[in-house]
Amino acid sequence: PFDHPLFILYSSGTTGQPKCIVHGAGGTLLQQTKELHLHGDVRDTDTLFYFTTCGWMMWNWLICGLHTGATLVLYDGNPAYPDTGRLFDLIDAEGITHFGTSAKFVQAVEKSGLRPKDSHDLGTLRTLFSTGSPLLHKSYDYLYQQVKPSLLVSSISGGTDIISCFALGSPMLPVYRGELQCLGLGMDVAVFDDNGQPLADSKGELVCRSPFPSCPVSFWNDPDGQRFHAAYFARFPGVWAHGDYAQLVPHDSHQGLIIHGRSDAVLNPGGVRIGTAEIYRQVETLPEIREAIVVGQQFDGD
Numbered sequence: 001p002f003d004h005p006l007f008i009l010y011s012s013g014t015t016g017q018p019k020c021i022v023h024g025a026g027g028t029l030l031q032q033t034k035e036l037h038l039h040g041d042v043r044d045t046d047t048l049f050y051f052t053t054c055g056w057m058m059w060n061w062l063i064c065g066l067h068t069g070a071t072l073v074l075y076d077g078n079p080a081y082p083d084t085g086r087l088f089d090l091i092d093a094e095g096i097t098h099f100g101t102s103a104k105f106v107q108a109v110e111k112s113g114l115r116p117k118d119s120h121d122l123g124t125l126r127t128l129f130s131t132g133s134p135l136l137h138k139s140y141d142y143l144y145q146q147v148k149p150s151l152l153v154s155s156i157s158g159g160t161d162i163i164s165c166f167a168l169g170s171p172m173l174p175v176y177r178g179e180l181q182c183l184g185l186g187m188d189v190a191v192f193d194d195n196g197q198p199l200a201d202s203k204g205e206l207v208c209r210s211p212f213p214s215c216p217v218s219f220w221n222d223p224d225g226q227r228f229h230a231a232y233f234a235r236f237p238g239v240w241a242h243g244d245y246a247q248l249v250p251h252d253s254h255q256g257l258i259i260h261g262r263s264d265a266v267l268n269p270g271g272v273r274i275g276t277a278e279i280y281r282q283v284e285t286l287p288e289i290r291e292a293i294v295v296g297q298q299f300d301g302d
Contacts, residue, residue, distance in 0.1 A: 002026035003217045007060055011160045019231060020220035023163045027213035031164040032064035034185060040127065040154065041171040042098055044069030050100030050129065051079055051087060057160045058100065058131065070098075079105065084112040088120045095124045102132035103139060103155075107284065110142045117146055127152045127169070134259045136284055140177035155180045157244070157259050161232070164214045166206065166242065167257040179249055179256035187212055189257075191248050196236045199248070203260055206244040207236060215240070 003024035011019045036042040048065040049072070052058040065072055073094050079087050079101075091099055109116075116122060128143060128151055135155040143153050154169025157180055166189050167180040175181060183189045188210035191199045219228045235241040249256035283292045 005217060007163065008220060009057055009060070009160050009163065010055075017231075019161070019227075021161060021163075022217045022220055023214065024217045027215065028060070028163055029064065029067065031162075031212070031214035032061055033067050035061075035156075035165055035168060036065055036068050036070075038185060039156075039165075039168045039170055039182075040098060040129070041152075042068045042070050046070045046097040046126075047073060047095050047124070048098045048100075049073040049075070049090070049094070049096045051075060051102075051105065052100070057163050060163060062100070080108065080112075084109045084114050085116070085119060088114075088116045088122070091125055092121050092123075097124050098127045098129065099125060100129035100131075103130050103135045104132060106130060106135065106139045106143065110139065110146070111290070115146045117148060122148050125151065127154055127171075129154050129156055129169070131156045131158075131165075134261070134280075135178075136280070137178045138285060140175070157257075158184075159242070161216065161242070162212070162214050163216075166208060166244075167259075170254075173254055176249070176251075176256055179258055181256060182254050183257065191246050192236060192239075192241075196239070201248055201250055203245060203247045205235070206242045206246040206259075208240040208242070212240075 003026065005022050006025040006028050007023045009021050009023065011021060042048055042065060046068075048062065048068075048070045050058050050062040052062060062072060073090065073096060075087070075090060087099070087101070090096065125148060128147070130153070135153070140153055143151060152169060152171060153175050156165045156168035158165035158167075165184050166187055167183050169181045173181045188208055190207050190209055191202070191204040192207050193199055193202070193204050216228070218225065219231075222228055232240050232242075243262055245260040245262065247258045247260060249258060279294050280292065283289055
């Protein structure tokens with residue numbers, strides 16, 4: 001059957017309470033093949049790599065790359081041993097064309113002072129995928145200035161909940177720093193205000209208004225579907241609410257997207273809503289700060 005269980009994934013808790021999510025075979029294959037072939041431009045002559053453990057959905061996304069006919073490269077170990085150039089060594093050694101990592105890894109490499117364009121060949125590399133958290137503006141600058149000027153920097157966002165993406169890249173569109181290039185093909189993505197009205201270019205809740213192939217089959221041990229419904233459909237009836245605080249960015253040829261952080265982690269001092277990614281974006285510009293975490297606290301009822 002199309003919805004025959006393929007993967008059972010546990011969410012980490014960054015998308016609300018941890019969940020045990022059952023994904024179906026047909027929807028997962030359709031969705032991820034679309035993303036790899038069309039958005040990622042992965043071909044049967046390419047070599048695809050994503051630095052991930054088996055516990056992250058990017059492992060499942062990587063393995064689906066077999067359906068494109070591409071060669072996969074797997075890596076087990078510390079990505080910064082003996083230094084932060086280790087994975088760039090791998091690109092040259094294996095002829096990797098599509099390199100996947102996290103925004104935090106890009107920041108770590110930048111802070112280490114590595115300039116891969118000077119220390120490595122990177123002749124085969126065409127695309128760099130980044131996810132896990134919003135890619136900072138200055139990380140875009142670093143990748144184009146210190147890694148490879150002709151690189152397609154493809155920031156992607158979705159999650160374990162949908163085992164795929166709501167917004168991602170395109171080989172046919174320009175890259176704007178701080179933005180995900182475009183919405184996923186066939187995904188009825190919008191940004192709603194608190195009243196469920198669509199916003200053209202303001203910050204709000206990321207939603208999907210129509211069914212999509214990789215919607216989970218169910219939650220494990222949730223026979224009546226109440227927990228599944230409460231997790232995604234309780235806020236806006238019949239509309240998937242993903243829990244991301246986002247903003248559409250209109251361009252002449254397409255719509256880009258900015259992820260400002262999780263909507264359940266938005267700070268609201270004096271009625272001004274601030275996404276956690278907006279804070280990190282500023283804090284990470286200070287060289288004196290090695291690592292940071294944003295924590296909201298209630299003071300005097302505010």
